[in-house]
Amino acid sequence: MADRPRFGPAGVPPLFRILGAKLPDVPRLLREEGLDAFEYQAVRWGQKPQMRQEEAEKLGSEARKNDVLLSLHGTYYVNLCGKKEVVEASKRRLIACATAAQWMGAYVVVFHPGFYGRVEKSEAFGNCVKALKEVRSEMDSLGIGKVKLGPETMGRVFQVGTLDEIMTVCETVEQTQLVIDWSHLHARHLGRFRKADDFRVVVEEVERRLGTEVVRNMHCHFSKIEYTDKGERRHHILDEARYGPDFQMLAEVITDFDLRPVMICETPLLDIDAVKMRDMLGRVVKERQNGLTG
Numbered sequence: 378m379a380d381r382p383r384f385g386p387a388g389v390p391p392l393f394r395i396l397g398a399k400l401p402d403v404p405r406l407l408r409e410e411g412l413d414a415f416e417y418q419a420v421r422w423g424q425k426p427q428m429r430q431e432e433a434e435k436l437g438s439e440a441r442k443n444d445v446l447l448s449l450h451g452t453y454y455v456n457l458c459g460k461k462e463v464v465e466a467s468k469r470r471l472i473a474c475a476t477a478a479q480w481m482g483a484y485v486v487v488f489h490p491g492f493y494g495r496v497e498k499s500e501a502f503g504n505c506v507k508a509l510k511e512v513r514s515e516m517d518s519l520g521i522g523k524v525k526l527g528p529e530t531m532g533r534v535f536q537v538g539t540l541d542e543i544m545t546v547c548e549t550v551e552q553t554q555l556v557i558d559w560s561h562l563h564a565r566h567l568g569r570f571r572k573a574d575d576f577r578v579v580v581e582e583v584e585r586r587l588g589t590e591v592v593r594n595m596h597c598h599f600s601k602i603e604y605t606d607k608g609e610r611r612h613h614i615l616d617e618a619r620y621g622p623d624f625q626m627l628a629e630v631i632t633d634f635d636l637r638p639v640m641i642c643e644t645p646l647l648d649i650d651a652v653k654m655r656d657m658l659g660r661v662v663k664e665r666q667n668g669l670t671g
């Protein structure tokens with residue numbers, strides 16, 4: 378949960394790797410760029426953490442030293458609505474991710490809930506909520522109760538993860554963190570965000586259902602995005618004018634509602650575009666202040 382809007386990349390920026398940086402160097406390098414969040418990518422993990430506890434703890438202590446808030450993107454190999462074996466394996470994978478999140482002090486495990494498959498959408502969703510409640514209670518009994526579960530809004534029509542579904546999960550499962558991927562919502566609804574008011578509607582809906590605290594503390598993903606009639610196709614950099622959504626509009630809404638999101642940049646430029654978004658928000662804040670005093 379952020380004390381101010383925070384910005385950072387989804388994963389280690391390519392340039393850091395070229396410079397030969399190791400994982401524990403990442404928080405310091407981000408801080409040097411003026412960034413203050415980092416989403417560790419555990420996206421191809423199986424049923425065991427694929428990093429050593431010592432390495433995770435080192436990352437965590439460097440992050441705290443450099444005031445970088447950590448989150449962890451859980452494995453893609455999760456389907457909480459499938460067959461029993463699939464759901465059980467998915468639960469173990471999520472718990473492996475949560476275990477590593479605890480080691481590094483990441484506040485949330487972000488994840489993609491699953492796929493509707495051949496069953497009725499409402500039934501698939503019900504299975505997903507049931508499985509998540511089981512994951513939650515197992516996490517609590519393993520002593521990793523502090524890590525939040527962060528179901529994400531998804532960009533394809535066959536994936537569980539409409540805004541309504543994600544909010545319902547947050548209403549029914551303990552210790553959840555709302556994760557809004559704005560680009561996914563844009564793609565799923567074929568270009569939903571065309572003006573600032575389109576963002577405002579989402580923020581107001583979240584506030585109405587989940588309250589002011591939740592809306593102020595959203596965990597967000599952002600990228601320009603290309604889509605087809607099935608939804609999300611490819612991520613693009615912020616400067617690609619052909620694609621939406623436009624971060625400037627979201628920055629206005631963040632300012633108007635005094636939100637403090639953790640904004641994770643998922644464009645191919647990661648940290649460079651995260652800096653760009655931070656600066657766009659900074660300019661809007663300044664304009665608003667000048668507007669009030671001038």
Ligand SMILES: [Zn+2]
Nearest residue numbers: 450488489529
């Ligand atoms: Zn994701």
